[in-house]
Amino acid sequence: MPPIIHVQNLSKVYPVADKEPGLVGTLRHFFRRQYKLIEAVQQVSFEIEPGAVVGFLGANGAGKTTTLKMLTGLIYPSAGTVAVAGFVPFRRERDFLNKITLVMGQKQQLIWDLPALDSLRVNAAVYGLSDAEAARRVGELAEMLALGDKLNQPVRKLSLGERMKAELLAALLHRPQVLFLDEPTLGLDVNAQTAVRAFLKEYNTRYGATVLLTSHYMADITALCERVLLIHLGKLIYDGSLDGLLNRFAPYREVRAEFGRAYSREELAPYGEVEMLAECEARFLVERDELVHTVGRMLAELQVVDLEVSDPPIEEVIGKVFLTGSVA
Numbered sequence: 418m419p420p421i422i423h424v425q426n427l428s429k430v431y432p433v434a435d436k437e438p439g440l441v442g443t444l445r446h447f448f449r450r451q452y453k454l455i456e457a458v459q460q461v462s463f464e465i466e467p468g469a470v471v472g473f474l475g476a477n478g479a480g481k482t483t484t485l486k487m488l489t490g491l492i493y494p495s496a497g498t499v500a501v502a503g504f505v506p507f508r509r510e511r512d513f514l515n516k517i518t519l520v521m522g523q524k525q526q527l528i529w530d531l532p533a534l535d536s537l538r539v540n541a542a543v544y545g546l547s548d549a550e551a552a553r554r555v556g557e558l559a560e561m562l563a564l565g566d567k568l569n570q571p572v573r574k575l576s577l578g579e580r581m582k583a584e585l586l587a588a589l590l591h592r593p594q595v596l597f598l599d600e601p602t603l604g605l606d607v608n609a610q611t612a613v614r615a616f617l618k619e620y621n622t623r624y625g626a627t628v629l630l631t632s633h634y635m636a637d638i639t640a641l642c643e644r645v646l647l648i649h650l651g652k653l654i655y656d657g658s659l660d661g662l663l664n665r666f667a668p669y670r671e672v673r674a675e676f677g678r679a680y681s682r683e684e685l686a687p688y689g690e691v692e693m694l695a696e697c698e699a700r701f702l703v704e705r706d707e708l709v710h711t712v713g714r715m716l717a718e719l720q721v722v723d724l725e726v727s728d729p730p731i732e733e734v735i736g737k738v739f740l741t742g743s744v745a
């Protein structure tokens with residue numbers, strides 16, 4: 418199947434005002450404006466197959482949102498080409514808009530004082546859905562999102578998690594084929610994050626939708642994405658499997674253990690790199706390959722009361738990539 422998203426040598430340069438500090442600088446800037454150019458996205462190329470769920474990772478300011486805006490046609494590229502579902506996004510053709518959606522975790526489209534259902538009626542009209550079809554889709558999505566009767570309440574009375582679910586429903590009412598999601602779980606509690614994740618997975622399976630998603634939560638990425646794109650200072654520096662990224666840049670896992678008695682750093686050192694030790698609690702970094710063996714030894718040789726294994730935070734993994742440099 419041909420790729421549904423095709424990006425080649427995509428670049429975006431923003432001119433930003435360049436003002437010297439102080440009053441003199443302000444005056445000088447007032448009479449003769451100077452601009453410097455920020456290369457927010459530089460020569461980025463990738464393709465995405467229909468139905469794939471791809472994670473888009475990068476530190477703050479790396480260029481993720483700028484790329485998503487170019488893919489959805491909100492801004493023009495400075496150079497390069499983009500095609501999404503066979504369309505050139507910045508032409509914003511009706512048929513293109515019917516095929517895509519953009520959800521930004523920190524922006525909302527639902528009207529605050531009205532029940533979500535009223536806003537959904539407007540969306541249905543914009544996309545030319547009949548009342549019966551709109552009602553069917555709202556019912557189906559509300560069930561998938563376990564929204565119950567929440568759509569009848571003014572949006573301001575909903576919890577953050579419920580609001581995000583209602584936002585997703587609104588963004589998906591026209592049944593887009595390509596979903597661009599910018600931090601869809603931002604600020605949600607763990608339960609709501611899990612629910613949104615499960616929903617996205619279900620939506621992807623049920624409709625074969627393609628998803629490109631940014632998130633700072635590692636759990637979103639591990640639950641949903643087999644492939645990740647990593648962008649750093651505007652450049653794409655990794656495109657491959659999540660496992661590949663983690664094995665390469667985080668070949669260790671974090672083990673948190675609580676003990677029945679206090680151990681010294683020296684006593685714990687043979688089990689891994691001790692990151693933190695406080696009274697009867699410790700955090701270790703353990704090589705991935707050694708994990709099962711090491712945890713087995715800890716349980717056998719130490720007085721373990723509680724034990725938890727987790728992946729290191731994604732920011733840490735990405736941070737390591739930056740230190741290591743380009744890996745394309």
Ligand SMILES: Nc1ncnc2c1ncn2[C@@H]1O[C@H](COP(=O)(O)OP(=O)(O)OP(=O)(O)O)[C@@H](O)[C@H]1O
Binds near residue numbers: 432455476483
């Ligand atoms: N409208 C704009 N005008 C000027 N510079 C901008 C504009 N939008 C973004 N930038 C700059 O472009 C760079 C990339 O920003 P972008 O928002 O794409 O990053 P991001 O990866 O989405 O970051 P975050 O995770 O913080 O949302 C940053 O240096 C940012 O300051």
